[in-house]
Amino acid sequence: MGFLSNLINGISLGSVYAIIALGYTMVYGIAKMLNFAHGDVIMVGGYLCFIGMSSLGLPTVVAVLLSIVGCTCLGIVVERLAYKPLREAPSLAVLITAIGVSYFLQNSALLIWGADPKVFKSIVDLPSISLFDGQLVIGPINLVTALTCLVIMVCLTLFTSRTKMGKAMRACSEDKGAAQLMGINVNTTISMVFAIGSGLAAIAGVLLCSTYPTLMPTTGALPGIKAFTAAVIGGIGSIPGAALGGVLLGIIEIFAKAYIGTQLADAIVFGVLIVMLLIRPAGLLGKEIHEKV
Amino acid sequence: MVNSVSMLKISDLNVYYGAIHAVKGVSFEVEKGEIVTLIGANGAGKSTTLNSVAGLLKPRTGSVEFEGESLIGVPAHKMVSKGIALCPEGRRIFQDMTVRENLEMGAFTRSDEEAHEMRKVVYERFPRLLERRTQPGGTLSGGEQQMLAMGRALMSKPKLMMLDEPSMGLAPILVQEIFQIIKDLNEQGTTILLVEQNASMALSIADRAYVLETGRVTMSGNANDLLHDKRVREAYLGG
Numbered sequence: 001m002g003f004l005s006n007l008i009n010g011i012s013l014g015s016v017y018a019i020i021a022l023g024y025t026m027v028y029g030i031a032k033m034l035n036f037a038h039g040d041v042i043m044v045g046g047y048l049c050f051i052g053m054s055s056l057g058l059p060t061v062v063a064v065l066l067s068i069v070g071c072t073c074l075g076i077v078v079e080r081l082a083y084k085p086l087r088e089a090p091s092l093a094v095l096i097t098a099i100g101v102s103y104f105l106q107n108s109a110l111l112i113w114g115a116d117p118k119v120f121k122s123i124v125d126l127p128s129i130s131l132f133d134g135q136l137v138i139g140p141i142n143l144v145t146a147l148t149c150l151v152i153m154v155c156l157t158l159f160t161s162r163t164k165m166g167k168a169m170r171a172c173s174e175d176k177g178a179a180q181l182m183g184i185n186v187n188t189t190i191s192m193v194f195a196i197g198s199g200l201a202a203i204a205g206v207l208l209c210s211t212y213p214t215l216m217p218t219t220g221a222l223p224g225i226k227a228f229t230a231a232v233i234g235g236i237g238s239i240p241g242a243a244l245g246g247v248l249l250g251i252i253e254i255f256a257k258a259y260i261g262t263q264l265a266d267a268i269v270f271g272v273l274i275v276m277l278l279i280r281p282a283g284l285l286g287k288e289i290h291e292k293v
Numbered sequence: 294m295v296n297s298v299s300m301l302k303i304s305d306l307n308v309y310y311g312a313i314h315a316v317k318g319v320s321f322e323v324e325k326g327e328i329v330t331l332i333g334a335n336g337a338g339k340s341t342t343l344n345s346v347a348g349l350l351k352p353r354t355g356s357v358e359f360e361g362e363s364l365i366g367v368p369a370h371k372m373v374s375k376g377i378a379l380c381p382e383g384r385r386i387f388q389d390m391t392v393r394e395n396l397e398m399g400a401f402t403r404s405d406e407e408a409h410e411m412r413k414v415v416y417e418r419f420p421r422l423l424e425r426r427t428q429p430g431g432t433l434s435g436g437e438q439q440m441l442a443m444g445r446a447l448m449s450k451p452k453l454m455m456l457d458e459p460s461m462g463l464a465p466i467l468v469q470e471i472f473q474i475i476k477d478l479n480e481q482g483t484t485i486l487l488v489e490q491n492a493s494m495a496l497s498i499a500d501r502a503y504v505l506e507t508g509r510v511t512m513s514g515n516a517n518d519l520l521h522d523k524r525v526r527e528a529y530l531g532g
Contacts, residue, residue, distance in 0.1 A: 164401070171387050171398050177349055178385040183373035183402035183449065 004136055006258045007251065012142035012211065014250020015149035019204040020227030021234065021242035022156065023197030029173040029237040030193045033094045037078065037101035039224015041198050044105060045071045045205030046215050047113055050120055060123050068202045075198025076191055084187065102221075109217035117216045120209035145207045152200065153243050160239065169193060173237070222266075226253075229273045235286020244284055299358075300325045300453060300484055301346070306355035308338070308345050315341045316352070317508040323453065328475070328485040330495040330516065332529060333505035339488040340382050342505070343455050346486075347379040348372050359453070374402045376452035380459065382488075384442040388431030392422050395430050395441055399448030408448065415444040418474070436467040443474065447483075454478065455486045460494060472498050492529035496520040504529075 020042060027035045048070045052063025082101050086094050126140040160166040171179040172189045180186055201220075208223060209215050226249060234245025252272055256265040276283065301323040308316040316338040323329045331339045344350045346357055348369035357364040359375060367375070378399075387395050396415060400408035416423035419440045425433060430441055439459055446454055456475065460468040468491065476498045479485050489495035496502055499516035504525065512519065519525045 164397070164405075167390070167394055167397060168401060170390060170394075174387045174389060175385055177369075178381060178387065179398070180349065180369035181347060181373070181379050181381060181385075182398045182445070183370050184398070185368075185370045 002258070005138075006254050008138055008142055010251030010254035011247060012139075012145045012250070013254055014230075014247035015145045016204050016208045016211070016223065016246075017227045017230045017250050018149050018243045018246025019152055019200050019207070020223060021231040021246045022152065022239060023200045023204075024228050024231040025234070025236055025239060025242040026169075026193050027197050028231070030169060031083065031190055033083065033091065034098060034228070035083075035194075035197070036095070036098040036224070036228075037105055038197065038201060039220040039222075039227070040102050040105035040109075041071050041074060041201040041220065042205035042208065042223060043109060043215075043217060043220030044074060045202030046120060046209040046219055047109060047118075048202070049123070049206045050118055050209070050215055053121060053123075060125075064123060064203075064206055067206055068199050071202035071205075072195045072199040075194040075201075078198075079191055079194040084190075106217045106221070113217070115217070117214045120213040120215045122210040122213065123206055124210060139211075141207070141210045145211065148203065148207060149243070149247075152203070153240075156196075156239055165189075165192065226269060229270060233273060233276050233283055235283030238283070238285045238287075241283055241285035299323065300360060301486065302356075302358040303342070303346070304356045304358075306342065306345060306352050306357065308341050308350055308352045310341075315508055316345065318355070319505070319508070319510055321503045321510060321513065323484060323486050325452075325484055326479075326482070327501060328479050328487060328499045328516075330487040330489055330499040330502045331505055332489055332492040332495055332502055334529075335490065336507075337505040338508040339505050340457050343379060343457050343486070343488055344381075346455065347377065349379075373449045373451070376450075377455065378446040378449050378451035378453070379455045380442050380446040380457065382457040382461070384438045386430040386433075386438050386441050386445065389429055391427050391429055392433070392441055393426040395445050396422070396448050399445035402449060407450075411448045411450060415447055418447075418477075419444050435462050436464070436470070439463060439467075439471055440474075443471075443478075447478070451483060453484045453486060455488075457488045458490060459487070460489060460491045468494060492525070493520070496525075 020038065023038050024035065027033065045067045049063045049067035052058040052066045053060060058066065078101055082097055083094060086097060122141050124141045124144050128140065129138040131138065160170055168179065168184045168189055171182065171184060172186050176186050205220065227246060230245035230249040231242045233249065234241030249269060253265050253269050256268040260268065299322045304320045306316055306319045319338065319342055331342065333339055341350060345352045346364065348364065348367055359377060387398065396412055397408060400411055421437055422441060422444055425437065430438065433441060459471050463471065472494050475485060475487065487495055487499065496516045496519055501514065502516045502519050503510050504512040512525065
């Protein structure tokens with residue numbers, strides 16, 4: 001039963017990574033930049049939900065919505081102020097800016113909410129499910145997390161394959177110049193992707209803090225980096241790849257913790273990344289990029 | 294043609310790439326209903342001129358007027374709704390999107406009903422696109438990709454269609470077919486501005502032509518006259 005229980009925990013953690021990785025990969029796909037501040041949006045999402053629930057006493061659903069709306073706006077503002085002026089700049093400048101935004105968000109959180117960890121109350125207030133005479137115990141938050149990830153994947157797939165804006169997003173990812181010739185406003189489309197990615201980050205933050213209830217200004221940093229790893233393993237730029245990479249990474253991390261050792265788990269996670277980059281640099285579902293002649 | 298109003302009027306256009314002066318004071322006009330072609334060697338500034346009209350490049354000085362309205366400073370994504378479509382050099386179709394999705398993007402600024410209507414028109418003109426509608430654009434042959442790029446530009450029902458090197462990389466038989474289609478489109482009311490290195494083909498279907506050399510217009514006139522002009526024949530038509 002230990003195996004099954006680890007697997008469920010792995011899928012749950014992996015689902016959080018997947019949701020974060022989706023944001024990373026979509027932003028990379030369209031803006032061709034690594035938004036290293038993405039992880040910190042998760043943390044902001046966690047704090048907004050925490051404030052909504054405990055300080056403002058809002059119902060859980062409203063607090064979660066507040067967190068999603070807040071992060072969506074944050075994503076749009078960050079893109080407009082920090083990244084948009086650098087649209088034509090070398091990618092190194094954008095990368096450094098993203099790292100700067102990451103520190104800015106962490107330190108702003110430190111200023112506003114302080115350094116002492118907050119204890120996040122799970123958004124799912126249900127008893128655990130006990131199966132096989134109590135041999136297998138499933139936390140309801142695990143189910144909610146996996147289910148949320150699934151719903152998000154289905155919605156995003158439908159959005160990018162069926163809707164006009166979703167298709168415009170794919171067109172911009174492929175060729176911004178040609179997309180403009182079609183009448184697509186590239187700047188608006190990039191804003192939209194940042195909005196969606198940041199909204200997803202808020203959901204990930206709420207789910208993450210519901211499972212691991214310690215909330216600090218650095219809460220988003222490591223999950224952010226791991227989700228980035230997941231996006232690269234799945235093939236950066238690929239939406240199904242991000243989901244697959246996220247879930248795989250979550251399972252690997254939990255199994256490494258259970259069977260090898262807690263201290264080594266993170267090393268193993270990043271070890272997988274290195275091995276992956278050596279064997280299949282484009283990632284599991286990524287496309288090989290050919291140099292055009 | 295004497296009494297017609299210019300649809301597109303370019304005056305004294307100057308475009309730079311950094312320090313390189315690529316287009317040097319180019320002026321030309323396109324009348325409604327015409328096929329006008331810009332011919333010239335590689336690097337003469339033909340594509341640069343088209344991209345400036347389309348809003349992809351910002352000219353340093355000069356004016357671009359479409360139906361009496363200045364296009365200077367109008368962003369590229371607003372051109373389609375003004376009635377201008379550019380079928381760009383190298384076709385630039387969306388490789389990972391299906392043929393049908395590519396066409397839908399062409400009608401991005403139109404309503405779903407209009408897009409549906411135009412898709413039927415485009416499939417009728419290019420039956421091969423109908424056959425291949427569920428295939429990713431990147432899997433089409435060169436000729437099919439050119440047809441897709443033209444179909445996609447057509448989806449917006451443009452008044453002026455600009456084509457940049459539509460014959461590039463195509464077998465001679467396909468080049469014939471593509472030029473016949475351009476002629477047909479023009480006869481059905483679309484004004485055409487064509488940029489070509491294949492000068493003989495371009496001159497054979499065009500009404501008027503401008504010859505560009507290193508960023509300047511060096512000759513202009515009736516396409517048929519230029520086709521038989523000694524200097525044009527020597528420089529661009531292999532004697």
